[in-house]
Amino acid sequence: MDRSLHPRSRRVAPLAAVAAAALLAAGCSSSSGGKRAEEEGADVSAGKANTPRMTVAMVTHAAPGDTFWDTIRKGAQAAAAKDNIKLVYSSDPNAGNQANLVQNAIDQKVDGIAVTLAKASAMKDVVAKARHAGIPVVGFNAGVDDWKKQGLLEYFGQDETVAGEAFGKRLNDLGAKHDICVIQEQGHVALEARCAGVKQAFKGKTDILYVNGTDMPSVKSTITAKLKQDSSIDYVATLGAPFALTAVQSVSDAGSKAKVGTFDLNKDLVSAVKAGDIQFAVDQQPYLQGYLSVDALWLEKNNGNFSGGGEAPVLTGPAFVDKTNVDTIAKFAAKGTR
Structure with missing residues (x-):
């Protein structure tokens, strides 16, 4: 993995030692159904904590069918199994509904909450309620510019502007x-920041293309139409794996x-x-985000303990995956952890 990237100094924070523990934990099975499910840690797990049972709520903005979140969830499950934690996972891409899920966690008097801040303004009030109730809250994946403003203890993820700039430099x-x-959800702060970063660093021309990420046939047709309209386009930048695979089809069509x-x-x-259909990917290590968020609580x-001194985020990316290192990554991806 390419570790040559050095995000802006104001963003840098060393990974906590707990990151190494992720290598020792194994994912656990989970129940499913609807937008909410309880994840029970395995009864027997190597190195399992003997501390009192905790309940942690993980509330994300995941859209149905987006496999990216399966990897985050696996990391969270692994930490829960190790730490004797009952993990309650729920998600909704609608910001208001996500806020309601956080309120549900507060009402259940959980011991900690891990939350994404894709639409940070919509989460502000309910996060404040959690803090007022004495429930520690950590952020991950989305909200790198807002977690401190909202008083979260820690943040685990990548600086999306830095990641976008790295992408733009790679295009150069x-x-x-x-x-x-291609942005699959207009107004999503992390996605908008990625494309803004690409546009900032790329010396060529960048067009922003909005698509409906919940309707993949529409995504395919929209990208196809854009490519037919302008033959000068020589790169398609997508912001998630399913959209990249669809973009490959669009290029062909x-x-x-x-x-x-x-x-x-x-x-x-x-x-x-590996096949050469996609040139490279920027990896933010979602398994690590899920794992560290739960373990931090x-x-x-x-x-x-809290990582980053309460001042800096713990960065999990960006790192490039391409033909030079994809074989190493593939063995982890086969297990669903990359």
Whole structure:
């Protein structure tokens, strides 16, 4: 994995030692159904904590069918199994509904909450209620510019602007001249920041293309139409693995010579990189985000620990995956942890 990237100094925080523990934990099975499910840690697990049972709520903005969140959930489950935690996972892409899920967690008097801040303003009041109730809250994945403002203990994820800039610089290195940056949810702060970063660093032309991420046939047709309309487009930048794989189909349907690069991974995406259908991916290590978020709440409760000194986020990316290192990543992706 390419570790040569050095995000802006104001963003840098060393990964806590607890990150190493992720390698020792194994994912546990979970129940499913609807937007909410309880995840029970395994009865027997190597190195399982003997601390009192905790309940942690993880509330995300995940859209149905987005496999990216399966990886985050696996990381959270692994930490829960190790730490003797009952994990209650729920999600809703609608910001108001997500806020209601956080309120439900407060009403249940959970011991900690891990939350994403994709629409930070909509979460502000309910996060404040959690803090007022004495429930520690950590952020992850989305909200790197808002977690401190809202008084969260810690944040685990990547700086999306830095990741976008790294993507743009990679396009420069590859000699690209004109890209489209495909945003699957308009107004999502992390996604908007990625494309803004690409546009800032890329020396060529960047067009922003909004698509409906919950309707993949529409995503495919919208990208195809754009490529047919403008033959000068030589790169498609997508912001998630499923959209990258769809973009490959769009390139073919449009008879375009454009190449595809993306943010985020899944098993099929790794295979596409190996095959040369996708040139590279920016990995933010979602398994690590899920794992550290849950483990951080256990550490805070049992030892008063918090990472980053409460001042800086714990960065889990960006790192590039391409043909030079994809074989190493593939063995982890096969287990669903990358």
